[in-house]
Amino acid sequence: MHELYMELFNKLGIPEIFGEITWPIIPFVCVAALLIIVVLFLVLMERKVLAWLTIRKGPNRVGPFGFFQTIADAIKLLIKEDIMSKDTNKILFTLAPMIVFAPIMVIYGLMPFTEKFVAINLAAGLFLVFALSSLTTVGIVLAGWASNNKYSLLGGMRSAAQAISYEIPLIISVLSIAVISETLNLSDIVDAQSGGISYNILLNWNIFSWNIWPAFIGFIVFFICSIAEVNRIPFDLPEAESELVSGYNTEYSGMKFALFFLAEYSALFIISVLMVTLFMGGYLSPFNGYLSNILFQNIIHNQIILNIFVHFEQAFWLLAKTYFVILIIMWIRATLPRLRADQLMTFSWKFLLPLSLLNLTIVAIVKYLLNTGNI
């Protein structure tokens, strides 16, 4: 890719130095564009899915199937007046949405969307993802405090309590993945899930070597905790609209609110991508090898073009799995009522934490036996 890019500069007659400078920026531009597109689509998807689940039509006026509804909403939010009440802490009030949004944007750069499309490929990627995702809570607490609104304050407090109690089972369940894959690099974790469990036909499909099978309990824990992590029903206590009006973002309007909104949906997407990456084989196809390899092998003999096909297929598999997970999360939102704050804590400490520890133990024992060759 790098060579192709440089060749482009050579052909246009621009000094190569510009190419060298712009090359590292490209992944970030792509990530930012991806984030915006994903959120625009997710909002529409959420509204449509909820509408179908609750016997309504959903947005259907702006564009075909209401496709431009979110764009209209975004424009509305952008041109809205930015209201700040008198006694707010102006600096922190402005800073809070950014603190919420920025870490999530960085996480986008860490994710292996395809084999090559990783903006920052770190050895300790998994570690950094969780380190960054905890930062958003700081922003939410800050927003609650700086708003000088009691509902916001309660929302911020709840968010902090929720984050502390749910991040522990979340990380312990992820620990089991690290044990299985013996790495913290996200791309390597995906690669470790390929190959199936045997060389026999059908059994060599990737689907059988996904981490979801050895760490199934961990997957359940991770799924529940990730819903809590992105503050959605049944764990949407920080912004429970029937109790706290709108929680930590009660006082926000215009672009600052839009940032919260953006952060919320991009967090939903990224946590689903993470779930798919860790447990469901990431960008790998569920079969043995890629479909485009199998289908086009005899038609296209150019290996580069075939690789591009494979590339797109990897993105397709990742997005398909991710949207499947998101669909389930939305389905849950339409079905369940909200938990109470103390029930939430009880559920986390008394149920999820022991479960995640049990999962870790099982995985560790299995791994040990496999490594020593006793099975």
Add this chain to the structure above:
Amino acid sequence: MEYLEITKEILVETVNNLKNAEDKQFNMMLSVSGVDKQDCFEVVYHLFSTAFKKNIIIKVKLERENPIVESLCGIYSAANWHERETYDLFGIIFKDHPELERILLPKDWIGYPLRKDYVLKDERLSWNER
């Protein structure tokens, strides 16, 4: 429907008896209503017995100048708000009421609107009287 017209002195005693007597058991207070009878005020208590499914109406006459009557909050908790409402709209004062203040109308409202001699000061509000 039973009617009982009593003087205000024996109100508390009568209601206590009605509530506690084995064969009456009027244990629920449905409402307290004030009535402006031009020459006097009347406070009407509706009691209900859940055991016998019976109603009783107790009427107490009060003089117009100084309408004071004993509060029944000690006997029925429900009396609290009902008496406040009657105070709010009629200006009948209930003695020993824990928090006798306006409930439906704003705190700075002048006058007691359900009295027959009440005149709305604001012309815009009294359109239907013309």
Add this chain to the structure above:
Amino acid sequence: MVLENTIQKEMIINVGPQHPSTHGVLRLIMTLEGEVIKDTKPVIGYLHRGKEKLAESRTYFQYLPMVDRVDYLSSFFCAAAYCYAVESIAGLKVPKRAEYIRLITMEFNRISSHLLWVASFLLDLGATSPLFYAFREREEIVNLFEQLTGQRMMYNFYTFGGVKQDFPEGWLTKALDLCKKMPKMFDEYEAIITKNPIFIERTKNIGVLTPELGIDYGITGANIRASGVNLDLRKPCSYSVYDEINFNVHLAENGDSYDRYLVRIAEMRESVKIIEHAIKQIPGGTPEKLKMKKVNCNCGNENCGYCGFDSQLTGKKANMVVFKPPAGEAISMVEAPRGIISCYVISDGTTKPYRVKWRTPSFSSVQVLPELIKNRNYSDLMPIFGSLDVVLPEVDR
């Protein structure tokens, strides 16, 4: 707020008057310690429209459309309470057919009111979809009412001595069809709500209303029946023709939010049965049949099943302008969806009522709220307040 101590434990929070889950404009001044409610002071009166004062400057008939607005979710019950009170002062007899029409419409109204309660209660708890499912059924009931009365909410259908119109053609068939469909629809939400572990956890043993406390505060209706007090004015019957219909009064034992939900669901199922039964034995039968028989009958007999008194819509027609009930007073009590609505009317022999007093059930329900939510988590406000089924216009009148 002035910071007096360096460590301030309590926080005063002002819930409402504009708050997503106060069902209108209730204001609660709450003292919280952390998230635990220490003290609550309800402030009402934001919707006070002076219904009692308005009655004194209008004739009996002019006031009739206004009573629908006392409680906009169960307008038929308010109208019925007022009509029964005026009828007993004026000594007007209501024909049986009119009573049956009143009964059928009232029971449908009870279902629609309870459905809206289910919707808003679950919405308060954070579940969004039951709202739309409940509104789907409510829509069908409201459509029936629209065909019957021309209105979707404020029906203005009852009049002194009967009702204003007979059923339109085919209405009873549609009503029966709906009755057949309805229990299946109730099953649908029971499937999603009743056994939902989160719902049970949120509502079981929350907001327990003991029978003593409920009676002391004058709580009526489904709220007190959930505490195990058998208080339903329909049985033993004190108004209308409920004594001719077989039905059960549903009670629960614990008096918590979950029981209040169960009682209301059971009541809806019971109401469906009442309607089916009433349609079967309405005097005169369907309106089409009655019209034909009336033309051919002409017997002039008072007790005739088709042209006699009991198959009329109104008894003695009262003149709208000069309707003057004799001096006197009457109280009527009606078992509305939220409890006992009672209307106390005093007449002085003129065309205008001397005094009208409304006793509304939600008034008591709001009064008991501070007792129920004391020392509970702030999140419990919604399952408790929501389960009491408070309609604010009814509180303030």
